[in-house]
Amino acid sequence: MSDLTHLDAAGAAHMVDVGGKAATRREAVATGRIEMAAEAARAIRDGTALKGDVLAVARVAGIMAAKRTSELIPLCHPLPLTRVAIDLVVDESGVTATATVATEGKTGVEMEALTAVTVTLLTIYDMAKAIDKGMTIGGVQLLTKTGGKSGDWARAG
Numbered sequence: 585m586s587d588l589t590h591l592d593a594a595g596a597a598h599m600v601d602v603g604g605k606a607a608t609r610r611e612a613v614a615t616g617r618i619e620m621a622a623e624a625a626r627a628i629r630d631g632t633a634l635k636g637d638v639l640a641v642a643r644v645a646g647i648m649a650a651k652r653t654s655e656l657i658p659l660c661h662p663l664p665l666t667r668v669a670i671d672l673v674v675d676e677s678g679v680t681a682t683a684t685v686a687t688e689g690k691t692g693v694e695m696e697a698l699t700a701v702t703v704t705l706l707t708i709y710d711m712a713k714a715i716d717k718g719m720t721i722g723g724v725q726l727l728t729k730t731g732g733k734s735g736d737w738a739r740a741g
Contacts (some may be wrong), residue, residue, distance in 0.1 A: 586624045594662075595607050596645065597617040598661070600661075600691075602661060602690040602691050605691070605733065606690070607688055607689050607690050608687065608688070608689075608692075608731045608732060609687075609688055609730075609731050610614055610686065610687050610688075610689060610692045610693050610729070610730065610731035610732050611619045611684065611685065611686040611687075611693065611727045611728075611729070611731060612684075612685050612686075612692060612693045612694040612696065612697040612726065612728065612729040612730075613682060613683070613684045613685075613693045613697060613725060613726075613727045613729075613731045614682070614683050614694070614697035614700075614701045614724065614726050614727060615680065615681065615682045615683075615701060615723070615724070615725060615727055616680075616681055616701065616702065616704075616705050616721065616722050616723050616724035616725070617678055617680045617681070617705070617722060617723045618679050618681075618700040618705045618708050618709060618720070619677055619678040619679050619719060619722070620677065620678050620679075620712065620715075620719040621677050621714055621715070621716040621718070621719075623675065623708075623716065624712045624715040624719065625674055625676055625677060625678055625679070625710065625725055626676075627675055628660040628674055628679060628708070629674040629714055633711055633712055633714075633715065634714060635710075635711040635712075635714070636711070638666075638707075638711040638712055639674070639679075639708075640723050641678070641707060641711060642670070642672065642679075642681070642704045642705075642707040642708045642711070643670040643672065643704065645676075645703050645704060645706075645707040646668070646670040646681065646701065646704030646707070647668045647670060647682055647700065647705035648650050648666060648703075649699045649700050649702070649704070650668045650683065650685050650693075650696040650697070650699060650700035651665060651668065651696075653695050653696045653699045654659055656699060657659070657695050657699070660695050660696075661689075662669050663687050663689050663691065663693060664687060665685060665687050665689060665693070665696065666684065666686050667684065667685065667687075668683065668684070668685050668686075668696075668700060669683070669684045669685075670700060670704055671684075672683070672704070675720040677732040678719075679705075679708055679728050681704045681705055681708075682701070682727075683697045683698075683700035683701045683704065684697065684721050685697040685700060689726065690730065691732070692729055692732050693729075694726050697726065698724060698726060699723075700734075701724055702721075705721045705724070706721070708720065710715075713734060720726070721738065725739065726739065727739050
């Protein structure tokens with residue numbers, strides 16, 4: 585079980601000790617999408633959803649989620665984030681969210697980027713569910729990560 589960094593020799597879960605690692609600039613980009621009826625996408629794009637500015641609220645929710653990832657994912661380290669950016673693109677059938685998260689630290693920010701995207705999409709669902717309860721969230725994935733001992737990584741294709 586030594587290959588699994590969050591398990592000790594006996595197989596018990598533990599937080600990885602990053603105390604001896606060098607602090608480096610680390611960045612991760614994640615994306616995801618919520619599909620919906622054209623009526624819901626129009627309301628979001630035009631700012632006419634009854635609950636208000638869906639995109640503004642979703643963006644703030646994603647930023648807040650990135651900052652609180654260690655409170656949601658049991659073995660994540662709390663990190664001093666230096667950047668959280670949420671990009672939202674609305675088209676006729678939904679919204680694509682992309683989160684970019686950065687830190688100067690001893691561990692990466694992949695979980696923070698993935699959490700930011702997921703909560704952003706959940707917030708869009710919450711704010712537009714009166715228009716379309718059949719929305720679907722999917723495609724949440726890490727696109728890139730830079731920095732750290734393992735180096736840079738990018739999704740192929």
